[in-house]
Amino acid sequence: MIKNIVLDFGHGGIDENGNYTTNGKKHTFPNGETAYEGVINRRIGGMLRSFLRMLDDDYNIITTVDENDPRDLSLSYRVRVANQFPGSQTIFISIHNNAFNSKARGFEIYTTRGVTKSDALAESIANSIEPYYKDLSLKLRYDTTDGDKDKEAEFYVLRRTACPAVLVECLFFDNAEDYALLKDPEFVKEISWRMFEGIRNYLKAQ
Numbered sequence: 186m187i188k189n190i191v192l193d194f195g196h197g198g199i200d201e202n203g204n205y206t207t208n209g210k211k212h213t214f215p216n217g218e219t220a221y222e223g224v225i226n227r228r229i230g231g232m233l234r235s236f237l238r239m240l241d242d243d244y245n246i247i248t249t250v251d252e253n254d255p256r257d258l259s260l261s262y263r264v265r266v267a268n269q270f271p272g273s274q275t276i277f278i279s280i281h282n283n284a285f286n287s288k289a290r291g292f293e294i295y296t297t298r299g300v301t302k303s304d305a306l307a308e309s310i311a312n313s314i315e316p317y318y319k320d321l322s323l324k325l326r327y328d329t330t331d332g333d334k335d336k337e338a339e340f341y342v343l344r345r346t347a348c349p350a351v352l353v354e355c356l357f358f359d360n361a362e363d364y365a366l367l368k369d370p371e372f373v374k375e376i377s378w379r380m381f382e383g384i385r386n387y388l389k390a391q
């Protein structure tokens with residue numbers, strides 16, 4: 186029985202002096218505008234948290250860092266937050282956005298390699314996001330060669346957490362069209378809602 190939902194907002198935010206607390210993880214467009222991944226992650230993650238708080242059952246909703254806290258906390262700290270709860274009663278969702286060559290676009294969701302207890306959570310979130318992304322003609326960057334939609338990578342926060350854990354790359358913040366969506370409050374609300382529904386469906390199936 187899952188009791189604890191740990192949300193992790195990747196990277197840092199903008200501190201009181203107006204400085205981004207993360208090295209890299211930002212992109213400046215030709216028009217001079219800069220996208221900060223950590224700021225976007227907090228915006229989407231904060232919305233997701235507000236939806237999760239509406240769950241009827243008394244789930245314990247935890248964030249590794251508050252969306253208004255600009256600190257870029259270490260990966261080991263983020264994992265410790267999750268691992269203070271029993272792995273069998275907890276799920277961990279890390280919110281990120283991608284960057285590559287300013288041309289790549291779309292959605293990815295990661296688990297560790299092989300068949301894992303995280304696969305069902307990843308599949309449920311992907312299934313919930315899929316129709317919305319199809320409506321927007323957004324790319325779903327799945328790896329279905331192993332029979333499921335998640336991609337697999339040994340990210341620290343996935344490898345070291347004891348509970349089912351997924352890492353979501355919502356869109357590419359270094360792509361102008363994806364970034365326009367990431368700035369759109371309607372998109373932020375909808376993708377957060379879709380993630381919420383994916384999590385809720387997963388919880389119902391437990």
Ligand SMILES: [Zn+2]
Binds near residue numbers: 195196210281282283
């Ligand atoms: Zn990231």
